[in-house]
Amino acid sequence: MTTETEQWWAEGERITLTVSGVPREVFVRRAGSGPVMTLLHGFPSSSHDWARAAPALAARHTLLMPDFLGFGASEKPVGHAYSIHEQADLVAALWQHDAVRSTHLVAHDYGTTVAQELVARRAEGASKSEITSLTLLNGGIYPELHRPEPAQSALLDPELGPQLSASLSAELLAAALAPTFAEGYDASADVAAMWQGLSRDDGHRNAHHLIRYIDDRTAHRDRWVEAMEKGDLPTTFVWGLLDPISGAHIAERIAERMPDAALHALADVGHWPPLEAPDRVASLILAATGDR
Numbered sequence: 001m002t003t004e005t006e007q008w009w010a011e012g013e014r015i016t017l018t019v020s021g022v023p024r025e026v027f028v029r030r031a032g033s034g035p036v037m038t039l040l041h042g043f044p045s046s047s048h049d050w051a052r053a054a055p056a057l058a059a060r061h062t063l064l065m066p067d068f069l070g071f072g073a074s075e076k077p078v079g080h081a082y083s084i085h086e087q088a089d090l091v092a093a094l095w096q097h098d099a100v101r102s103t104h105l106v107a108h109d110y111g112t113t114v115a116q117e118l119v120a121r122r123a124e125g126a127s128k129s130e131i132t133s134l135t136l137l138n139g140g141i142y143p144e145l146h147r148p149e150p151a152q153s154a155l156l157d158p159e160l161g162p163q164l165s166a167s168l169s170a171e172l173l174a175a176a177l178a179p180t181f182a183e184g185y186d187a188s189a190d191v192a193a194m195w196q197g198l199s200r201d202d203g204h205r206n207a208h209h210l211i212r213y214i215d216d217r218t219a220h221r222d223r224w225v226e227a228m229e230k231g232d233l234p235t236t237f238v239w240g241l242l243d244p245i246s247g248a249h250i251a252e253r254i255a256e257r258m259p260d261a262a263l264h265a266l267a268d269v270g271h272w273p274p275l276e277a278p279d280r281v282a283s284l285i286l287a288a289t290g291d292r
Helices: 004-010 054-058 084-097 110-123 150-156 160-167 170-180 188-210 213-219 221-230 248-257 278-288
Strands: 013-019 022-031 036-040 062-066 102-108 130-137 235-240 262-266
Touching: 004 022, 004 188, 013 084, 022 054, 022 084, 036 054, 036 084, 036 110, 054 062, 054 278, 062 084, 084 110, 084 213, 102 110, 110 130, 110 213, 110 221, 130 278, 150 160, 150 170, 150 188, 150 213, 160 188, 170 188, 213 221, 235 248, 235 278, 248 262, 262 278
Parallel strands: 036 062, 036 102, 102 130, 130 235, 235 262
Antiparallel strands: 013 022, 022 062
């Protein structure tokens, strides 16, 4: 029987995007019509995270939902030095491939960091596609406040990381992610979908390489935070407060540092708003673009 994730992949396509002279096969799911909206997913999942919110968004927008390199149905080069800058290059290449002149940018978790790099490029005049609004959901946008789960810290360890990647299983992933969902929420289907995407083409064996985005956040913190805080983009935050990784403590910093930004606090939601509260998330994203 075909799973929802497999159906999601069947309704998208793999395209070739060239970055720094290297062709990469990247999966993208498109839907809807209207002004373009680009949706960026988190770690360790895929564009399938947006599946429940997508129908409402697609009623008003053309959606672009890529899987980052190393994730989901995209190419997963082994032993590769994955970086946030490369992922941003691939998103920019996707925009050029699809002749996107302007787009709303929506991002969660890992995707928020890619979005920060894209926003920094916009501030520097280095973006060929205009970003018209920014909506961020639960991510480590202030790296000093990020609270990694034990499994993330283990993956970052030079010795433990490769061992953990090699031994990852659906059960281990479920145990590692359990604390990141709101208490009482049944995440079994979500975690099964994540494992299907992560383990496709043995991609879980790259987990200790993919996790290096945490180092990228620290290295580029000032540039990324400055572009986010001081930019002129209409910016909205949709934040699950029960998230132990980047929840209420980061929402407090957002309110302090960006008082003019719209901040929607979801008091009963954990780290995964697109999964835990897709209808509310879709409504808030549409409101942020003026399409409620």
